Amino acid sequence: MSEWIVVAPFDPITEQELRWILRRRNELHADSVIVKPNGEGIASLAQRQEMVKRAIAPYRHLSLHGTVREPQLLVLPEELLSSEKIVRQGRYDKAARGIRKLLAESGVYxxxxxxxxxxxxxxxxxxxxxxxxxxxxxxxxxxxxxxxxxxxxxxxxxxxxxxxxxxxxxxxxxxxxxxxxxxxxxxxxxxxxxxxxxxxxxxxxxxxxxxxxxxxxxxxxxxxxxxxxxxxxxxxxxxxxxxxxxxxxxxxxxxxxxxxxxxxxxxxx
Ligand SMILES: [Fe+2]
Ligand SMILES: [Fe+2]
Structure with a gap:
């Protein structure tokens, strides 16, 4: 069983990040990728976890929590992180599809x-x-x-x-x-x-x-x-x-x- 983990603020998770994770999952033939928000953010950790949960809901190979002790680390390219800032600055259309409504309704950013x-x-x-x-x-x-x-x-x-x-x-x-x-x-x-x-x-x-x-x-x-x-x-x-x-x-x-x-x-x- 090959399990990978990708760690980032995900403040919020963007469509670009999600697409990248899905593509890497495919290339690596990973059984699962854990998508884990960490660190400080404008949104609380609980809010960012909820966003990730909704964003990855349609994808069975992605999960919020892992099952093995030491998953392999998948490093998100630095330039993708800036897509999070672009969303926070008003481009909610660039957020992961499953959370756009949440951003507009919660007003978190x-x-x-x-x-x-x-x-x-x-x-x-x-x-x-x-x-x-x-x-x-x-x-x-x-x-x-x-x-x-x-x-x-x-x-x-x-x-x-x-x-x-x-x-x-x-x-x-x-x-x-x-x-x-x-x-x-x-x-x-x-x-x-x-x-x-x-x-x-x-x-x-x-x-x-x-x-x-x-x-x-x-x-x-x-x-x-x-x-x-x-x-x-x-x-x-x-x-x-x-x-x-x-x-x-x-x-x-x-x-x-x-x-x-x-x-x-x-x-x-
Ligand atoms: Fe005005
Ligand atoms: Fe005004």
Whole structure:
């Protein structure tokens, strides 16, 4: 019985790594290959084990645990490890097929992805919005984790140039190209989140889509719109708005929208 073991962070296991392991298994005529996550990761060891378990489920020659005392070591090429980082930075489509849904639903790499795709100030704003979203949702006994996800992801395409946004919209929503480029990111983000990161939650995508114009009418739409404007890194005194938002989302949404309009008027926009 020939048993091999491949050890890596698998944070997370990628499709490229999985393909390589399967190919080597074949070449070596190994009876089994143990795929073992180790070391530190953004995801906990238990989470990475769960990912490997799901990723290898269709393959009978791969397992998470071994049966012999000293399996032979299979060394994963260094360059494959960088595919893990690419996934963490938002390319969930490059994760092993069986775990893409898990990544999109658990949000385990959302902060890492936002930190990679946004400028530092924007990433800090997004983390702060996410926190406020969570608090507001909790205050109203709504899904706090769903609200956090909408908050952390809402500006994910904000660093794109106007040209990049325009080119993307030409393909997906040509009738929106004529809008102010400041609005582009709220339209490109849901498409990017759906197609590249595999986010399926319609309420999250809708809240993000409506977060600049404030044209949403669901609780999560209100929460994200309010949180985007009142989060503490913006540096305004928002005690009044925060208190109102914990009492009445719709009233707070209307107040915050009115304040934003007044502000734009004062600046002559
Ligand atoms: Fe935004
Ligand atoms: Fe924002």
């Amino acid at each position: 959302f902060v890492e992805s936002v930190n990679a795709l946004c400028k530092p100030g924007r990433a800090a704003h997004s983390r702060s919005v996410a926190q406020v979203c969570r608090e507001l949702a909790s205050a109203h006994h709504l899904d706090a984790e769903q609200a956090w996800k909408a908050g952390i992801l809402h500006d994910i395409t904000k660093a794109w140039s106007d040209e990049a946004g325009r080119a993307f919209l030409q393909v997906y929503e040509p009738d929106k190209v004529s809008l102010n480029p400041k609005i582009y990111h709220s339209l490109t983000a849901p498409v990017f989140l759906k197609t590249v990161m595999g986010i399926q939650d319609k309420a999250i995508l809708h809240a993000i889509r409506t977060h600049t114009l404030g044209d949403g009418h669901n609780d999560l739409d209100y929460i994200l719109y309010i949180a985007d404007k009142i989060e503490p890194t913006r540096g305004y005194d928002t005690r009044k708005e925060t208190a109102l938002a914990k009492e009445d989302l719709k009233a707070a949404f209307e107040l915050v929208m009115k304040e934003a309009e007044d502000y734009r008027e004062r600046r002559g926009e």
